[in-house]
Every structure is written in structure tokens, then in C-alpha cells.
Amino acid sequence: xxxxxxxxxxxxxxxxxxxxxxxxxxxxxxxxxxxxxxxxxxxxxxxxxxxxxxxxxxxxxxxxxxxxxxxxxxxxxxxxxxxxxxxxxxxxxxxxxxxxxxxxxxxxxxxxxxxxxxxxxxxxxxxxxxxxxxxxxxxxxxxxxxxxxxxxxxxxxxxxxxxxxxxxxxxxxxxxxxxxxxxxxxxxxxxxxxxxxxxxxxxxxxxxxxxxxxxxxxxxxxxxxxxxxxxxxxxxxxxxxxxxxxxxxxxxxxxxxxxxxxxxxxxxxxxxxxxxxxxxxxxxxxxxxxxxxxxxxxxxxxxxxxxxxxxxxxxxxxxxxxxxxxxxxxxxxxxxxxxxxxxxxxxxxxxxxxxxxxxxxxxxxxxxxxxxxxxxxxxxxxxxxxxxxxxxxxxxxxxxxxxxxxxxxxxxxxxxxxxxxxxxxxxxxxxxxxxxxxxxxxxxxxxxxxxxxxxxxxxxxxxxxxxxxxxxxxxxxxxxxxxxxxxxxxxxxxxxxxxxxxxxxxxxxxxxxxxxxxxxxxxxxxxxxxxxxxxxxxxxxxxxxxxxxxxxxxxxxxxxxxxxxxxxxxxxxxxxxxxxxxxxxxxxxxxxxxxxxxxxxxxxxxxxxxxxxxxxxxxxxxxxxxxxxxxxxxxxxxxxxxxxxxxxxxxxxxxxxxxxxxxxxxxxxxxxxxxxxxxxxxxxxxxxxxxxxxxxxxxxxxxxxxxxxxxxxxxxxxxxxxxxxxxxxxxxxxxxxxxxxxxxxxxxxxxxxxxxxxxxxxxxxxxxxxxxxxxxxxxxxxxxxxxxxxxxxx
Amino acid sequence: xxxxxxxxxxxxxxxxxxxxxxxxxxxxxxxxxxxxxxxxxxxxxxxxxxxxxxxxxxxxxxxxxxxxxxxxxxxxxxxxxxxxxxxxxxxxxxxxxxxxxxxxxxxxxxxxxxxxxxxxxxxxxxxxxxxxxxxxxxxxxxxxxxxxxxxxxxxxxxxxxxxxxxxx
Numbered sequence: 001x002x003x004x005x006x007x008x009x010x011x012x013x014x015x016x017x018x019x020x021x022x023x024x025x026x027x028x029x030x031x032x033x034x035x036x037x038x039x040x041x042x043x044x045x046x047x048x049x050x051x052x053x054x055x056x057x058x059x060x061x062x063x064x065x066x067x068x069x070x071x072x073x074x075x076x077x078x079x080x081x082x083x084x085x086x087x088x089x090x091x092x093x094x095x096x097x098x099x100x101x102x103x104x105x106x107x108x109x110x111x112x113x114x115x116x117x118x119x120x121x122x123x124x125x126x127x128x129x130x131x132x133x134x135x136x137x138x139x140x141x142x143x144x145x146x147x148x149x150x151x152x153x154x155x156x157x158x159x160x161x162x163x164x165x166x167x168x169x170x171x172x173x174x175x176x177x178x179x180x181x182x183x184x185x186x187x188x189x190x191x192x193x194x195x196x197x198x199x200x201x202x203x204x205x206x207x208x209x210x211x212x213x214x215x216x217x218x219x220x221x222x223x224x225x226x227x228x229x230x231x232x233x234x235x236x237x238x239x240x241x242x243x244x245x246x247x248x249x250x251x252x253x254x255x256x257x258x259x260x261x262x263x264x265x266x267x268x269x270x271x272x273x274x275x276x277x278x279x280x281x282x283x284x285x286x287x288x289x290x291x292x293x294x295x296x297x298x299x300x301x302x303x304x305x306x307x308x309x310x311x312x313x314x315x316x317x318x319x320x321x322x323x324x325x326x327x328x329x330x331x332x333x334x335x336x337x338x339x340x341x342x343x344x345x346x347x348x349x350x351x352x353x354x355x356x357x358x359x360x361x362x363x364x365x366x367x368x369x370x371x372x373x374x375x376x377x378x379x380x381x382x383x384x385x386x387x388x389x390x391x392x393x394x395x396x397x398x399x400x401x402x403x404x405x406x407x408x409x410x411x412x413x414x415x416x417x418x419x420x421x422x423x424x425x426x427x428x429x430x431x432x433x434x435x436x437x438x439x440x441x442x443x444x445x446x447x448x449x450x451x452x453x454x455x456x457x458x459x460x461x462x463x464x465x466x467x468x469x470x471x472x473x474x475x476x477x478x479x480x481x482x483x484x485x486x487x488x489x490x491x492x493x494x495x496x497x498x499x500x501x502x503x504x505x506x507x508x509x510x511x512x513x514x515x516x517x518x519x520x521x522x523x524x525x526x527x528x529x530x531x532x533x534x535x536x537x538x539x540x541x542x543x544x545x546x547x548x549x550x551x552x553x554x555x556x557x558x559x560x561x562x563x564x565x566x567x568x569x570x571x572x573x574x575x576x577x578x579x580x581x582x583x584x585x586x587x588x589x590x591x592x593x594x595x596x597x598x599x600x601x602x603x604x605x606x607x608x609x610x611x612x613x614x615x616x617x618x619x620x621x622x623x624x625x626x627x628x629x630x631x632x633x634x635x636x637x638x639x640x641x642x643x644x645x646x647x648x649x650x651x652x653x654x655x656x657x658x659x660x661x662x663x664x665x666x667x668x669x670x671x672x673x674x675x676x677x678x679x680x681x682x683x684x685x686x687x688x689x690x691x692x693x694x695x696x697x698x699x700x701x702x703x704x705x706x707x708x709x710x711x712x713x714x715x716x717x718x719x720x721x722x723x724x725x726x727x728x729x730x731x732x733x734x735x736x737x738x739x740x741x742x743x744x745x746x747x748x749x750x751x752x753x754x755x756x757x758x759x760x761x762x763x764x765x766x767x768x769x770x771x772x773x774x775x776x777x778x779x780x781x782x783x784x785x786x787x788x789x790x791x792x793x794x
Numbered sequence: 795x796x797x798x799x800x801x802x803x804x805x806x807x808x809x810x811x812x813x814x815x816x817x818x819x820x821x822x823x824x825x826x827x828x829x830x831x832x833x834x835x836x837x838x839x840x841x842x843x844x845x846x847x848x849x850x851x852x853x854x855x856x857x858x859x860x861x862x863x864x865x866x867x868x869x870x871x872x873x874x875x876x877x878x879x880x881x882x883x884x885x886x887x888x889x890x891x892x893x894x895x896x897x898x899x900x901x902x903x904x905x906x907x908x909x910x911x912x913x914x915x916x917x918x919x920x921x922x923x924x925x926x927x928x929x930x931x932x933x934x935x936x937x938x939x940x941x942x943x944x945x946x947x948x949x950x951x952x953x954x955x956x957x958x959x960x961x962x
Contacts, residue, residue: 292936
């Protein structure tokens with residue numbers, strides 16, 4: 001056993017390329033410029049979590065609550081002939097069995113892009129695991145027992161189990177009707193730069209198609225010095241947030257309240273309001289701490305099931321899924337991709353031409369946007385004079401796919417990056433050098449009409465490769481690999497925040513951004529403390545309750561630091577403006593004579609008042625509160641899309657045992673180009689977490705369908721990374737150049753370091769054994785076959 | 795036979811130092827007994843197959859998956875959950891170290907890791923990094939990438955060694 005060593009350091013280095021200073025600094029000696037931000041403060045939520053007192057949805061109960069158990073389809077594609085519920089209903093403690101027939105007076109479908117998702121199977125089922133009935137009982141055990149007694153009879157329909165089958169001409173249709181268009185109006189704006197969408201008039205299994213392109217691709221290929229073609233498959237994954245989807249819902253005369261494992265409570269609220277035709281103000285969605293999110297809890301999941309059940313019986317209902325049910329609720333799109341790249345003799349890219357197919361399962365959910373982003377991100381942060389990309393998100397009779405950390409980036413990045421490495425090898429230049437020659441420089445556009453890149457990728461690349469080379473082992477079957485990625489991140493910039501200044505000068509922050517482990521509770525407290533110049537312990541943060549906090553469109557696309565942070569800075573400024581005006585009134589002076597100090601308002605002639613004193617003196621009765629509001633929209637610094645680029649820069653060193661195919665991870669190096677790390681320890685933690693999830697998809701994880709159902713819908717057969725899989729050396733680098741639009745120059749983080757991991761591992765293995773893998777995960781069997789040149793089919 | 799027709803069983807369990815007596819269905823799982831009957835919701839569950847370690851509690855000091863143990867089997871035994879780690883005033887050194895090392899993010903797996911780590915250090919405080927990794931290999935964390943967790947346990951082990959040497 002080799003000694004594990006820890007290397008966590010912020011790198012100092014020259015600011016290359018774009019002339020701004022390099023803001024790298026050690027954590028122990030933060031800049032004097034700030035009081036609270038830029039420091040690795042203790043996260044307050046972690047204390048509750050280690051004590052076991054932190055409240056998650058799974059811990060929530062309501063008085064008079066019933067327990068729900070979902071009856072699920074055991075067919076991939078079938079007509080529902082009958083649902084026999086009498087036996088279940090006759091059991092003690094069983095209150096009701098809800099089926100689609102009970103929902104005819106509701107709009108019993110949801111889906112924020114394509115409204116194709118039936119709450120309960122209606123007329124037919126489209127995948128194994130689809131909900132067809134909900135059993136409600138006084139205890140969970142009674143609900144489980146009775147669910148076994150619901151007898152559903154089906155007539156099988158021909159099914160399409162893979163994207164390839166679904167794309168065959170005259171293939172059976174997963175959806176044989178067209179649904180009303182986009183419910184989420186911003187979807188179109190989010191994808192506007194990606195070329196026209198082609199929704200043909202005739203029905204096919206293509207849920208969404210995206211094309212992108214510019215320049216004369218055919219001419220570039222005709223004149224190329226070298227053309228490299230690669231084909232890769234990124235596996236079908238399961239995000240495995242350890243708290244499975246669950247919700248408690250109560251529908252009564254005052255409206256609907258749902259407490260749930262939702263990253264985007266406001267988006268869930270909108271879906272629920274449509275289902276019941278309720279005013280938005282009558283739907284309250286709360287998200288306590290989430291036991292993991294990683295994108296898998298974005299958009300509506302189990303909330304409609306719990307809500308319609310409560311609506312039918314008029315009592316609160318709790319629905320908790322098991323892990324296998326969670327896998328059959330949302331998985332990750334796989335990606336089959338082919339790419340050709342034309343190079344000149346120096347290794348400069350002349351053109352890239354690619355096609356991507358994603359298996360999106362039975363319902364669209366967010367897959368159309370995942371696809372659009374995947375197509376945007378597949379060609380990499382390189383100067384590509386001519387481009388032609390096409391992507392299709394395909395319906396199949398499998399578990400529905402949706403967002404997952406990285407948001408489409410990993411699926412395409414594997415192909416694009418290994419394609420570049422193969423070109424370097426063929427041209428006889430290094431894999432670092434080919435990237436240096438093609439990476440966009442700071443400010444240069446990747447996507448036409450979009451924000452230029454706000455990161456110094458060449459400097460970041462050098463830091464990562466230098467680290468890898470420094471510890472490279474000179475032994476057989478050892479290889480290093482690295483890759484880069486850039487994501488148009490942040491999603492649509494609509495954020496709000498409120499702050500309330502209390503009579504003792506303490507501050508309450510209201511935000512609609514959900515704490516799912518990423519550390520937003522602590523981060524928002526840091527920002528508010530900094531802006532008011534008060535101690536962080538005088539700040540409370542209340543999040544994700546649509547009835548009580550401030551609107552936030554989503555908690556995804558790494559947006560919270562940048563967009564919720566910006567809204568909060570503006571809310572603090574608004575409150576401080578009000579406090580200055582109040583102080584001017586108290587002092588009978590002009591407001592221009594009043595200024596802000598740390599925790600105080602200063603006036604003429606040395607006058608000074610604590611923030612809380614301003615509140616009590618202005619109101620006059622030792623009471624009161626001052627509220628500040630901050631708004632962010634697509635205007636000003638956030639007008640240009642995307643709000644920021646989230647880059648990924650990752651390298652690995654691997655050792656391959658050619659006898660067994662076993663890969664040992666020797667090195668893992670990441671560089672997060674975050675502009676400014678408000679909590680450096682938290683950024684490093686997110687980077688290691690993201691990279692580790694990437695390693696899961698690169699080395700172990702893959703959902704496998706065997707006939708109509710998954711062969712491994714459990715955590716025994718679906719293997720995720722464990723402690724023993726850790727790299728021997730872990731080097732987490734931060735690049736801080738204050739070049740983001742967020743507070744203090746910050747940009748988002750948390751997803752970027754997942755994106756290039758698959759390609760980096762494939763590249764390292766290729767260097768170690770001399771053959772290029774084309775599909776992940778690189779399980780021992782796959783590596784052994786590759787090393788011994790034995791095809792997968794033998 | 796329906797569940798309510800089954801005989802109810804009276805059990806007596808010492809949970810976090812307090813003896814509790816309850817009547818339960820024989821099939822009641824230890825995790826549900828703790829979470830639902832006693833309201834000790836700090837213990838979580840996830841895989842239900844004894845492979846994720848989330849639901850780990852200590853029974854007579856030994857780590858046990860409470861999702862696949864019966865409450866009746868805890869009859870007459872001592873159970874320690876995450877709520878029993880701190881004395882209500884100061885946190886257990888492992889809890890402190892987990893916070894300091896950022897050894898958790900979403901925190902859902904944390905009670906299991908804490909209980910497993912406590913079992914390890916109670917059993918043999920003289921552990922090295924390799925032993926910690928091996929002992930914690932049965933617990934899954936999806937947020938941290940494990941390194942901060944291992945580091946947190948290593949630090950507490952080192953502290954304990956130091957305290958022992960001082961005491962000597």
C-alpha cells in the first residue's frame with residue numbers, strides 16, 4: 001500500500017495571456033480587502049448535519065398523514081386493460097387506491113419542456129417502473145402490503161429498448177400523439193444560439209433535435225492535412241443522490257403545500273399549479289436540506305404523485321421512494337457520438353463535424369436541454385473555424401432521463417477530447433501542445449454571439465499537466481491523461497434575494513436557492529456579512545420556501561454563487577441605501593453626507609449609528625425591520641449569455657494491470673477557474689466530489705438493460721466509487737483571476753471538474769496500454785479485452 | 795396473515811443511554827423503530843441492502859446496518875445513534891473533525907460514517923490511513939470524494955494517540 005498524500009494548495013503563478021493579475025493566494029493569508037469572503041469559514045449547515053439534527057424531507061411528517069406506495073408497471077410498453085383494486089382496498093388500514101381514472105378532472109400531465117409526462121399511466125405504460133397506481137394507507141407497512149395486491153392487466157405493445165431501435169424507420173412509437181408546446185418559455189431563449197430546431201410534422205421517436213454550425217465544413221475537410229474520426233459511447237448512468245426522491249403533500253381549502261426533495265421549488269410549484277389549475281400563490285413548495293442533488297433533483301419528480309393522492313383523499317400524504325424506484329424515476333442520458341475533425345499540419349483545428357444520439361427514455365423531462373447543451377459543449381473550448389453538429393434526444397421504452405451534474409457535457413466531451421489526443425499522437429506533437437494551439441484565449445468567443453470565455457485555459461492547462469508530469473511514474477503500463485471542457489453555465493439569469501435588517505443589527509437572508517450540500521447557506525451568509533460589515537454569526541439564511549422566501553428560477557447550472565450571490569449583493573445595497581436615507585432623516589442632514597461603515601451608518605460631525613439603531617430610532621418604538629430587495633435579470637452584467645463559462649480542467653495518472661484489466665488511480669489533478677473563491681475549502685470539496693462522480697462513470701458505473709427491465713437497478717450491482725478507489729495523489733488547484741460577473745469576480749463551480757474526467761481516463765489508459773478505448777466505463781473486463789485485443793463480442 | 799394479526803412484541807432497548815420500552819410488530823426494522831417510534835431521525839437509510847452504510851448504528855458498540863436489522867433483535871441491547879455522540883453541550887471529536895475538514899456536504903451519509911468511524915477508533919485507536927480506508931470502504935459518500943472523511947478520522951486518531959501519550 002502506498003502512502004496517501006494530500007496536496008491541497010492554491011497555486012500561485014503568472015497571469016498569462018490576457019493581462020489581468022493572477023489572484024492566486026494561500027488560504028491562510030486571505031486578502032486584506034475583505035472581512036469574510038475569500039476565507040474557508042466553517043459551514044453552519046455541517047454542524048447540524050453531524051449532530052443528526054438537520055431536517056431533510058425524509059424526516060418531515062404532517063398531522064393525520066397517510067403513507068403512499070406506488071404500484072409500478074412490469075412491462076416496457078403495454079396497454080393498460082384493467083386495474084383491479086378491490087383486494088387492496090379490503091385490507092386493514094388501506095384508505096384509497098388512486099389511478100388515472102381519479103385524475104380525469106385534473107391536467108394530469110407535466111413536463112416543463114414537453115408536457116408529455118403522465119402522473120399515472122393513462123391508457124398505456126411506456127416503461128418498466130412507470131407509476132400506474134398509488135396505494136394510501138395509515139402505515140407504510142400497510143401501503144406496501146396492499147400494493148402487492150393491486151392487479152394490473154396489460155396487453156403488450158412492441159417496445160423500443162435502445163435509441164438505435166427507436167430510430168429505425170417505422171419503429172414502434174413511444175408517444176403516438178403530439179403534446180402542447182413548451183411550458184417553460186425560457187427554454188427557447190436558453191437554446192436560441194444553438195441553431196434551428198427541427199420538429200417534423202410526422203411523428204417519430206425523436207423527442208428533440210438540435211443542429212449547430214458555421215463556416216464551410218466540407219471545404220475544410222477537403223483541404224485538411226489530417227482527418228481524425230472517433231466514435232465513443234458514454235454510459236447510461238444513475239446520479240444516486242443518497243436520499244431517494246420523497247415528498248409530503250397536503251391539499252386542502254387553503255391550497256397545496258408540498259415539502260420535497262426539489263432543487264427547483266419554484267419550477268415544481270409552476271407544474272403543480274398547472275395540474276390543479278391553482279393560482280401560484282396557493283401552491284407552496286418547500287425544500288429542506290437535500291440528501292444530494294447533482295442535478296437529479298431538478299424539475300418535477302414525485303411531487304405530483306403525492307399531491308394528487310392528497311387531493312383525492314383530503315389528507316396529507318407522504319411518499320418515499322426506494323433506490324430502485326428512484327432509478328426508475330430519473331436516470332442520466334447516455335451518449336453515442338461520432339466526430340470527425342480536420343487538422344492542418346501544425347495540429348490546428350480546421351473543422352469539426354459530429355453527430356450525437358442520446359437515449360432519453362420514455363419521457364422528455366429536461367433531456368431536450370441536456371441535448372442542446374451537450375451539442376454546444378461537445379467541440380470543446382477551441383477555435384473551430386468551421387463546425388457542423390447535430391444531436392437527437394430519442395424516446396425509448398426505458399426509465400426517463402434528465403439533468404445530471406455536467407449537464408450533457410461529459411457525454412460529448414469524451415469524444416471531442418479523445419479525438420484531439422489521437423490527432424496529437426498521429427501528428428507527433430504532445431497532447432498538451434495540441435491543446436495550447438487550439439484553446440481559445442481569454443475573451444475569445446467559443447459560441448458566436450455569446451459571452452467570450454472568461455477563463456485563462458492555457459494557464460490552467462499548464463498547471464494541471466505540470467502537476468501530472470511532476471509525479472508521473474516511469475514504469476510500464478502507466479499513463480497520464482487530461483482534458484478540458486467549458487460549459488455555457490448559469491442557466492437563465494433570473495434571480496431575486498431579500499435581506500431583512502433587524503433591530504439588533506442582525507440580518508436575515510431570504511433566497512430561493514436550495515441547499516443540497518453545495519454550501520449555499522454558508523456562502524450567502526458570507527456575502528451578506530461582507531456587504532454589511534457584520535460578523536457572520538449575526539446572519540441567518542432562509543431558503544427554498546415559495547411561500548416565504550425570494551424567487552429563484554433554479555438551483556442548477558452552478559448558478560447560485562454568481563446569480564443568487566449577485567441578487568444578494570444588490571439586496572444588501574438596497575437595504576443600506578434605505579438605512580442611509582433613514583439616518584439622514586434622523587440627523588436632519590442630506591443623504592449625501594451619510595456613508596456606510598462596517599455594521600454602521602456614518603454621518604456628519606462624527607455621528608455614527610449601528611444598523612439596528614437606525615431601524616429602532618427611525619420606527620421610534622424599539623421595533624421594526626428594514627428590507628432590501630435585489631433583482632437580477634438579463635440586463636447589465638448578466639445581459640450577455642451565458643452569465644459565465646464554467647470550465648473543467650482535469651488530469652489523471654493511472655496504472656493498468658494487464659493481467660486483470662484493473663485500473664489503479666495514481667493521480668487526480670483538477671483546476672477550477674472560479675474567478676474568486678468565496679470559500680476556498682468548499683470549492684475544493686466540490687471539485688473533488690465532481691471529479692469523483694466523473695470517475696464513477698469512467699471506471700465503474702453503467703445502467704444495463706436486460707430485456708424490458710434494468711439488470712442492475714440497485715447499489716450492489718450499480719457500483720459507485722468507494723473510499724478504496726481514491727487516487728493516491730489528489731491535487732486540487734484553484735485559479736482566481738477575479739474575472740467573473742458574480743460577487744467579487746466570482747464564477748460558479750461544482751460541475752466543471754466532472755466533465756473532462758471520462759476523456760482523461762480513456763486517454764491515460766490508451767497511453768498505458770497502447771490502444772484507444774471507445775466506451776466507458778473502463779471496467780476490468782473491458783480493459784483486459786482492450787489490452788489483449790479481444791473484441792467485446794468474443 | 796395481515797400485519798395487525800401478528801403478535802406484538804414488547805422490547806426494552808437502551809438507546810443513547812436511556813432505556814426505552816415499546817411494543818412493536820415483529821417485522822419492525824431497527825431503523826424504523828429509531829426514526830419513527832423514537833423520533834431519532836438522525837439515522838438515515840438509502841440502499842436497504844447493507845451496502846451503503848448510511849443507516850449504521852452501534853449495537854453494544856458494534857456497527858450494524860439498522861435497515862436490515864429487526865428492532866426485536868435489539869431487545870436487551872445498547873444502541874448508539876448519531877444523536878448519542880455528543881453530550882448535548884460539546885460535540886464528539888469526530889463531529890468536530892468532520893466539520894473542520896469539510897468531510898461532508900449534503901450530510902446524508904454522515905451519521906453512518908460517524909458511527910463507523912467511532913466503532914473503528916473505539917476498537918483500535920492505533921489506526922493508519924490504510925486501515926481507515928479499508929474500514930470505511932463499506933460506506934458510500936456521493937459528495938466528498940472520501941479524502942476529507944479519511945483525513946478527519948486520521949486527525950482524531952492522531953489526537954487520541956497524543957492524549958494517550960500525555961496521560962502516560
